[in-house]
Amino acid sequence: MSRTKRFRPTGAAVLIGAMIGMVGLAGCGAGQISQTSNQTAAVSGANVTVGHIAVRNALIEYPVGVRPAAAVYRRGENAPVQLTIVNESDAADRLLRASSRVAGSVQLAGDGALPGDHVITSGTKLQALPNSHEVQVTLAGLTDEIRPGLSYPVVLTFERAGDVVVDLPVGSPAEARLDEPASGGGGH
Template identity: 30%
Template sequence: MCRRSHRAVSRRPGARFPSVNAVADATTAVAAGDDAASRSAFRQRMTSRRVGVALLASVIGSAGLASCASGNDAMTNLARTTTNSVAGSVGAITLRNVYVAGPVSQGGSAPIVSAFFNAGGEPDTLVSVSSSEAGGGQPPKPADLPSGGGRIFIADTSAPTLQGVTQNLLIGSQLPITFTFAKAGSVTLDVPVEPAATGASGAPAETSASPDTTTSPAQQTPAAGSATPSTGATPAAGQVTPTATVTAAAG
């Protein structure tokens, strides 16, 4: 009689095939790793977005604060002209918003719109303006610059002026101009030619003409105390007949 030996075999799934269990475990580990990597990448993306939003809010807030903190400077910037100009300095003197009011025809006079500021401890004077493209120059009126003060000149007879320019000064062109101060010394700037700002004359104003002394009788008011001849009146004997030419009373 034959006896068969029966080994105890576990009924647990996969007990008979260990390799199957190993593959399953590896697959599970890989899946878990992929899931962890995905979660980590998601967290990094969310963190980056939060940082970006925070930075954007910070920039917007800074711009708003800067606008509020600018105060009067903001209004000053709005008030500035858009005309092209140059600036410079020599010693304690600062030159700003300098340009020639043009256009100017050859042989004409060119007013220099400009602002001068004296930061020194003693007064100074702009004694001359000159250019290789002009026959001469006239300093401003007045030309003195008080200590800690300044002067601003528009395009009128008070502005520093180049006289007898040697060529047409067209809008957009430029020319060298030397400003000489009594104490600070000289500085040369390449000054642009631009249209005069609104409200300023484009050329030095001419001196007013003498009043015309020829006045029609109809417009002449008789001097106080003088009699007005009535129409049709016959002068008495010995009286002079009024003539049509009226001479203005002195004073």
């Protein structure tokens, strides 16, 4: 009679196999192609760096007194933009113009000069920073409604840096949302 030998893995072989499997699975959870690599924060504005120009916390300001369920801005209205532009170079640059497909024009009020290591701010909620000055940026004559939860492209054109495209989200309301009580006496 012949006897067939059965292979029985030792405890060490099982442990090594389990460790290799865990290392392989851990590699699936991170990296440049992970699901979270292209997600952005839901609260703050857009951040873009092109060459020596850094645009930080750029967003369309949420107006005071607008209910969250409604469009924030209607066609034909103007929408103020809040942002910070940093020239990270020693060489001067200049914000020449801005444009957007959702506005008839983008108005720039103020001096677009951007000396080296200087900051331009726009928006009423920002405090003056050292080595900075303010330029008001406004999306004028909106061609589409502006709604919360969406972002809208704006192209900032600089003398040296060229075009910088920023997808502006709509900012959050300053006041907390107050829901109406449920009808029918349930209230839950």
